Structure formats: structure tokens, C-alpha cells
Amino acid sequence: MKKVMLAAAGLWLLFSQSFAQDSTGQNAPLTLKECIETAVANNIDVKRSxxxxxxxKVNLQLAKGQLLPNLNAAIIHGNNQGRNINPYTNTYINQSVNYANYGLDGSATLFNGFSVQNSIKQYSLNFEAGKMDAQQQRDYITINVILxxxxxxxxxxxxxxxxxQADVTRKQVERLEIMNKEGAIAPATLYDMKGQLSTDELNVVTTKNALETAKxxxxxLMNISYSEDIVLARVYDEATPVLYEGAVNDIYAQASKNLAIVKAAELHHSSAVAGIKAAKGQLYPRIYLNGGVGTNYSSTGSIQxxxxxxxxxxxSYVMVDNKKVPVYAPQPTFAESKIGYGNQWKNNFNxxxxxxxxxPLLNGLQIKSxxxxxxxTEKQTSFEEQTTKLQLKQAxxxxxxxxxxxxxxYTTVEQQVKAFExxxxxxxxxxxxxxxxSVEYLIVKSNVDKARTNLISARYDYILRSKILDYYQSKPLF
Structure with a gap:
């Protein structure tokens, strides 16, 4: 059985690995959507928010619960030993007594200066602001993953x-080596080209290191283990970029209306305004309605x-013919019997x-404080709201x-590349x-190589800047 389980586990591992690789044996490329979803799911700040x-949300539920009346039930069963008071005769007795008490008490707030209602509004706005804070963290990690x-x-x-570029130089070195063996060129020409090949190969190493750093x-950002085998899917076509449409004021108008960070600041301020009303409501008199019912039982309960x-x-006596004649009076005889549990429950109901x-007259200045x-808090959140909008406009x-x-x-470097090519x-x-x-050739080659590299950097830099403006307007980022 163990061998069968090990064999099955091995087949499953092989099967899963085969699906994790494409037909060329490389890892399946990660899409931008997969990277963003992974980053959002694993991000610490998103979890905290x-x-x-x-x-x-729990605070909001607690605030809403204050509108409900309080209702409490109490059930007490006990036993008293030794000297205690008989609850029926109110006299001292010295015996074991079993007793029970039942009660149901309730109270409802009829008026409290609308403090509870404003507290509910405050916590409701806090909850909505919390949603926006969480969304802001998701947006923040999303734009960073895209970058x-x-x-x-x-x-x-x-x-x-x-x-x-290195391949082009390598072919020239191979050609010059043949010509050098035939004595058709000066050796310095070959060495100049070999030096350029070393430069190109060093550039490959440097670029490779930059790529691994970016990975x-x-x-x-995704909170996953780093692997140099990470492969990404292409997301943007190779079409020539065009100038971004939109004006600064229009972009800001969209951002201030839709961006989570602005909504969160506005909701926090509105919550603070409601908090003032809730605090001031505690300065007003409060009106409560209270009521309850109860009954009890005692093992000493009895009836004659x-x-x-x-x-x-x-x-006593009376004088009859100067003789004392005793006075007779009726003497009743009683039998004591216990009062039943059900009868006591009904008889003792109250x-x-x-x-x-x-x-409120004096409470240590707590309410005023x-x-x-x-x-x-209201002034602080108002300041934060205005600061957020100002910083957003500047950004x-x-x-x-x-x-x-x-x-x-980009357009300048594009023209430069065409000219150098x-x-x-x-x-x-x-x-x-x-x-x-060789010196003249290497100068021209260096110029075109540098221009081509700059064109790639300029193209992606422009895409990055455009995506940031898309983010401010809450446009789809992928």
C-alpha cells in the first residue's frame, strides 16, 4: 500500500509539473492579471486594511445594538443552612431551606439627545471609509505591480x-579573425573589435542583472519566492505610442470623484462631524423606561x-354570686401543609x-472633554481631506x-534611432x-546601440507615465 501511495504521489507531482511547463519546457508565462491578483491576495497592508x-463593521453593529432594549432573565436556586429568615413569616428559623427566585427585567432608552443615532451614523461612515482604505491599498499594490x-x-x-548587439560584434570578430590570419587587416583592427565584443558582453551581463533585480x-510585491525562471506574458503591443489624451483639470476632476483615497478622506471627515453630534448628545437628559416581572419559591412555604x-x-373569669366562674373560649385546631411549587409561582408573582x-450635572468633565x-478629530480629518486633495492635484x-x-x-529618440540606423x-x-x-565603425555602432537601448527605455517610461494617469482616473489598468 505504501508503494502504491508513493507511486501515485510521484505521478501526481510529474503531472502537475508537466502542466506548469509549456511545450518548450519553460514555465508557463504569468499574466499581468495573475500577478496583480497574487499580490493583492498576499499583501500585508491589504490584509491589515x-x-x-x-x-x-463590528463597531457599527455594536452602535446599532444600542437602539435595542436591554432584557435580562435571572434564575436562582439555592439552599440555606442554619439560622435564617422564613420569607413567609418573616421570623427567624433554624433549619435547611431550599429557595428559588425568577426574574425578567428590561429597560429601553426613549431619549438620549440622539447620541446613539449619531453614533450609528459615525460608525457607518467609518465602515465605508474602511472599505475605501482597503480599496486604496489594493489600488496601490496594483499600480506598483504594473510598474x-x-x-x-x-x-x-x-x-x-x-x-x-553582441551577436553583430561577434560576427565581425569572426570575420576579422579570418582576415587577420590572411594578413588582410592590421591586427589593431581585430583587437579593437574584440574589445567592443567584451563591452557588448559586459552590457549583456549588466542588463541580465537588471532583469533579475526587476524580477x-x-x-x-507578490510575496512569492523569487525564481529566475519567471516568465511574463506580453501585455502591450508594439504600436507606436501616441500622445495621451486629457487635460490636468479633467484628470483631477475624475480622480477627486472616483479615487478611493479621496473618498476615504471625505468619509473620515463626515464620520468625525457625526462624532461631534454623538458626543454633544450626551449633554442632554436621558429618559429610560424600565420594567420587570418576578416570582419566588421557598421550601418553608406552608398554610394553616x-x-x-x-x-x-x-x-379569665367572671364573678357569679361572688364566685369566680372561669370563662370558656373556642380553641381551634390547625393542620399545617406545604404550599406547592406551582401555587407559590402564581401567588408570589410580582x-x-x-x-x-x-x-447629567457633574461627571468629572468627561462629556465636555x-x-x-x-x-x-473633526479639524484633523478636515485638514487631512484638504491635504489629500492638494497632494493629489500636485501629483x-x-x-x-x-x-x-x-x-x-520617445519621439526624439525614435528619430535619433532612425538616423543612426x-x-x-x-x-x-x-x-x-x-x-x-575600426574606430570609426565602433563609434557609429556605439551610437546606434545606445539609441536603440534608449528607445526601449523611453517607450516603457512613456507607458508607465500613461498608466499612472489612467490610475488617477480609475481607468482599467490592464
Whole structure:
């Protein structure tokens, strides 16, 4: 049986690994959506904001519960030993007594200055603000994952270009080595080209390190183990970027209306305003309605029943013919019997109801201090709301300027690449024909290589700047 289980486990592991790889043996590429979902599910700050939101929800439920009346039931069963009071005769007895008490008490708040209603409004707004705080954390991790994702793709493209550049130089070295053996070129030409090949290979290593660093950053944002085998799916086409549409004021108007961070700041401020009203409500008199019912039982409960009656002489007398004649009086005979449990339950039933007005006169300045604290909180949240909107406006202005600069950089570098590519094609022909020296050829090659690398960086930089503006307007990011 153990061998069968081990064999099954091995087959399952092999099966799962086969699905985790594509037909070329590489790991299946991660999509941007998968990366974002993983990061959001594993992010610590998102978890904290969700726990805070759940706590706000519980506080809201507690506040709503204050509108309900209090209702408490009490059941007491006990036994008294030794000297105690008989609850029926109110006299001392010295015996074991079993007893029971039952009660149901309730109270309801009729008026408290609308403090409870405003507390419910305060905690309801807190709960909604907590939702926005949680969404803001999700948005924040989403935009960071997109930036990291694009950084990986940018470095991948740069690594591909670096390898292509090294391949071009390597072919030239191979060609020059043959010509050098035939004595057709000066040795310095070959060494210049070998030096350039070393430079290109070093660029490949540097770009590879940058790519792995970008993968590490992405893995840390996703809270997963880093692996150099991570492969990402392409998400943006190779079409030439166009200038971003939209004005700063329009972008800010959309952001201030839809962005979670702004909604959270507004809700926190509204909650603080309701908190002031809730605190001031405690300065008003409170009116309570109280009532209850109860009954009890005692094992000493008994009743005297008349059994018979007969005349018997007493200590009194009357004078008859100067003789004392005793006075007779009827003497009843009683039989004691226990009162049943059910009869005691009915006979001892009692109830009460009252209306209570509580007027706060002196409470150690606690209520006034709460009001002042609530007013400070309102001022603080109002300041935070205005600061959030101001910082958002400044961030959008900066992002818009960065986007325009990135687009200008991209278009300029694109023209530069076209010019250097034409220059390189001409230089390569002339170098192969022996018209250009190695130094001249390497200068032209260095220019076109650098321009191509800059074009990749400029293209992804512009995409990043555009995605940030999309984020401010709550547009789909992927």
C-alpha cells in the first residue's frame, strides 16, 4: 500500500509539473492579471486594511445594538443552612431551606439627545471609509505591480537587444579573425573589435542583472519566492505610442470623484462631524423606561388549615354570686401543609414599571472633554481631506508633466534611432569594404546601440507615465 501511495504521489507531482511547463519546457508565462491578483491576495497592508474594515463593521453593529432594549432573565436556586429568615413569616428559623427566585427585567432608552443615532451614523461612515482604505491599498499594490511588471518587460527587451548587439560584434570578430590570419587587416583592427565584443558582453551581463533585480522586485510585491525562471506574458503591443489624451483639470476632476483615497478622506471627515453630534448628545437628559416581572419559591412555604374547634377554659373569669366562674373560649385546631411549587409561582408573582429621567450635572468633565476631543478629530480629518486633495492635484500635475516629457523623449529618440540606423548601415558597408577604420565603425555602432537601448527605455517610461494617469482616473489598468 505504501508503494502504491508513493507511486501515485510521484505521478501526481510529474503531472502537475508537466502542466506548469509549456511545450518548450519553460514555465508557463504569468499574466499581468495573475500577478496583480497574487499580490493583492498576499499583501500585508491589504490584509491589515481588511482587518481594520472588519473591526469597523463590528463597531457599527455594536452602535446599532444600542437602539435595542436591554432584557435580562435571572434564575436562582439555592439552599440555606442554619439560622435564617422564613420569607413567609418573616421570623427567624433554624433549619435547611431550599429557595428559588425568577426574574425578567428590561429597560429601553426613549431619549438620549440622539447620541446613539449619531453614533450609528459615525460608525457607518467609518465602515465605508474602511472599505475605501482597503480599496486604496489594493489600488496601490496594483499600480506598483504594473510598474514592476513593465520594468521586467523593459529589461527583457533590453537584454534581447544587448544579445543582438553582441551577436553583430561577434560576427565581425569572426570575420576579422579570418582576415587577420590572411594578413588582410592590421591586427589593431581585430583587437579593437574584440574589445567592443567584451563591452557588448559586459552590457549583456549588466542588463541580465537588471532583469533579475526587476524580477526580484516583482516577486517581493507578490510575496512569492523569487525564481529566475519567471516568465511574463506580453501585455502591450508594439504600436507606436501616441500622445495621451486629457487635460490636468479633467484628470483631477475624475480622480477627486472616483479615487478611493479621496473618498476615504471625505468619509473620515463626515464620520468625525457625526462624532461631534454623538458626543454633544450626551449633554442632554436621558429618559429610560424600565420594567420587570418576578416570582419566588421557598421550601418553608406552608398554610394553616382548621381541623376542629372545642371550648376550653381560659385564664379569665367572671364573678357569679361572688364566685369566680372561669370563662370558656373556642380553641381551634390547625393542620399545617406545604404550599406547592406551582401555587407559590402564581401567588408570589410580582411586576414593576417606571420611567427614569437622568440629568447629567457633574461627571468629572468627561462629556465636555469627549466633545472637545471630537472637535479636534473633526479639524484633523478636515485638514487631512484638504491635504489629500492638494497632494493629489500636485501629483497629477507632476505626472502629467512627466508624461509629456516622456512622450517628447520617445519621439526624439525614435528619430535619433532612425538616423543612426541609416548611418550604421552605411558604416557597416564601408567597414566591410575597408573604407572605414575600426574606430570609426565602433563609434557609429556605439551610437546606434545606445539609441536603440534608449528607445526601449523611453517607450516603457512613456507607458508607465500613461498608466499612472489612467490610475488617477480609475481607468482599467490592464
Amino acid at each position: 481588511e482587518y481594520a474594515m472588519q473591526s469597523d 514592476a511588471y513593465l520594468s521586467v518587460l523593459s529589461n527583457q527587451d533590453q537584454l534581447t537587444l544587448a544579445n543582438q 526580484l522586485t516583482l516577486a517581493q 388549615q382548621l381541623v376542629s374547634s372545642m371550648d376550653a377554659p381560659t385564664d 411586576s414593576y414599571i417606571n420611567l427614569t429621567v437622568s440629568i 469627549r466633545v472637545k476631543q471630537a472637535e479636534i 497629477i500635475e507632476q505626472a502629467y508633466v512627466n508624461m509629456q516629457a516622456a512622450f517628447k523623449t 541609416e548611418s550604421f548601415r552605411s558604416a557597416e558597408i564601408k567597414f566591410n569594404e575597408g573604407v572605414f577604420t
